[in-house]
Amino acid sequence: MTIKADNLVWKIGSKTVVNGVSFTAEPGKMLGLLGPNGSGKTSLLRLIAGLKRPNSGRITLDQADLGSIGRRTIAQRVAFIEQHATTNSNLRVVDVVKLGRFPHRSMFSGWTHEDDRAVTEALERTGMTAKRHDAWQSLSGGEKQRTHVARALAQSPKELILDEPTNHLDVQHQISLLRLVSALPVTSIIALHDLNHAAMFCDNLIVMQEGKIVAAGSPQEVLTRDLLKSVFKVEAYVETSPHHARPHIHFAR
Numbered sequence: 510m511t512i513k514a515d516n517l518v519w520k521i522g523s524k525t526v527v528n529g530v531s532f533t534a535e536p537g538k539m540l541g542l543l544g545p546n547g548s549g550k551t552s553l554l555r556l557i558a559g560l561k562r563p564n565s566g567r568i569t570l571d572q573a574d575l576g577s578i579g580r581r582t583i584a585q586r587v588a589f590i591e592q593h594a595t596t597n598s599n600l601r602v603v604d605v606v607k608l609g610r611f612p613h614r615s616m617f618s619g620w621t622h623e624d625d626r627a628v629t630e631a632l633e634r635t636g637m638t639a640k641r642h643d644a645w646q647s648l649s650g651g652e653k654q655r656t657h658v659a660r661a662l663a664q665s666p667k668e669l670i671l672d673e674p675t676n677h678l679d680v681q682h683q684i685s686l687l688r689l690v691s692a693l694p695v696t697s698i699i700a701l702h703d704l705n706h707a708a709m710f711c712d713n714l715i716v717m718q719e720g721k722i723v724a725a726g727s728p729q730e731v732l733t734r735d736l737l738k739s740v741f742k743v744e745a746y747v748e749t750s751p752h753h754a755r756p757h758i759h760f761a762r
């Protein structure tokens with residue numbers, strides 16, 4: 510079951526930012542969250558990660574109400590990579606990644622082999638091993654982003670929530686990140702702007718517009734010419750790619 514949202518509403522002042530959102534993120538699958546700027550994607554992800562409380566509605570993790578689960582338990586299983594994540598600038602890359610182990614450690618336990626293994630593997634999977642001793646402030650935007658992903662992987666989460674994680678990444682690293690996340694045995698929810706990348710890598714998609722979910726289903730079901738016009742305001746042609754058999758969008762010039 511993992512993550513389920515039921516009729517979520519979140520308001521700021523008189524503005525309803527998330528308006529009656531329901532969905533289920535299937536275990537082990539990658540759920541893409543699409544929508545134009547300002548449609549409520551980040552706000553929804555922050556609710557799911559437990560950083561904000563909804564005004565009404567319910568989020569459940571394996572059928573337990575998120576509001577009733579302790580913060581430490583949430584931190585042990587849900588990793589969130591925020592859009593504009595910042596980190597204390599005095600740290601080295603490996604120290605940032607080690608922070609991912611924090612929720613798993615108690616006051617009395619020292620650093621374990623398991624912690625070491627998780628950090629080493631996370632650095633390896635994100636291609637950051639060679640830079641593990643570099644200072645955080647010496648990294649490029651894309652390397653910082655990959656370090657944040659490594660920190661989230663080191664956390665060994667059951668659920669991974671990512672807000673536009675391919676921002677700042679060159680095309681090689683965009684593809685390798687999406688390939689990595691789609692192959693992980695975790696439930697992931699990922700906000701993306703690149704619709705072709707979403708079509709290629711996500712198992713299911715939900716599309717938001719003005720705080721509401723306006724489409725949900727497989728990439729084939731969701732990414733139609735009509736939806737691209739009505740929600741994203743673009744003229745486009747959708748074909749099934751002969752290379753990966755997923756939808757491929759050609760935007761009209």
Ligand SMILES: Nc1ncnc2c1ncn2[C@@H]1O[C@H](COP(=O)(O)OP(=O)(O)OP(=O)(O)O)[C@@H](O)[C@H]1O
Pocket residue numbers: 521526544545546547548549550551552553
């Ligand atoms: N803390 C806040 N105070 C005021 N308005 C907010 C706040 N957070 C979100 N909003 C408003 O809620 C709406 C949705 O914002 P949100 O960041 O969730 O959209 P988004 O779909 O993630 O956008 P983008 O694609 O540009 O990242 C926007 O109109 C935004 O201005």
